[in-house]
Amino acid sequence: TRDHAKGSQDVVESLVARGLVTEEKHRALGVFPVRRYPEADGTVERELRARLAAAVLHGAEPDARTSALIALLHATGMHPQAFPGLPKKQVAPRMAHIAEGHWAGVSVREAIRNLQAAISTVTVVTVLSVVP
Known part of the structure; x- marks a missing residue:
């Protein structure tokens, strides 16, 4: 995960260097450092x-x-973020149709399901190891 964090930071720095995003720093509640990249x-x-x-x-x-x-x-x-103000039922069927026709759609859904299953497993194992 350290490599992941470093890789993510490298991408952000590259975007800032290319002028695609700017870096904003402030403190939440006057204590916690927060960075945004609008x-x-x-x-x-x-x-x-x-x-x-x-x-x-x-x-x-x-x-x-x-x-x-x-x-x-x-x-x-992410229907609401992609189409704010529109009900999911208005956009989801067309999005599903496009996703099903795209070769990556199946892979993306599979990867997300696998990630969710892994997170659930870690959560269950953590809870079971904490319970006496």
């Missing part, structure tokens, strides 16, 4: 949201990158 230019997000809307809301055929993103968003249940 997007430096909202153009990228607007373009991404437009591609998602075209594919999910307007029936456009998504490219491979958009399909992969939709599969990931659908598998992780």
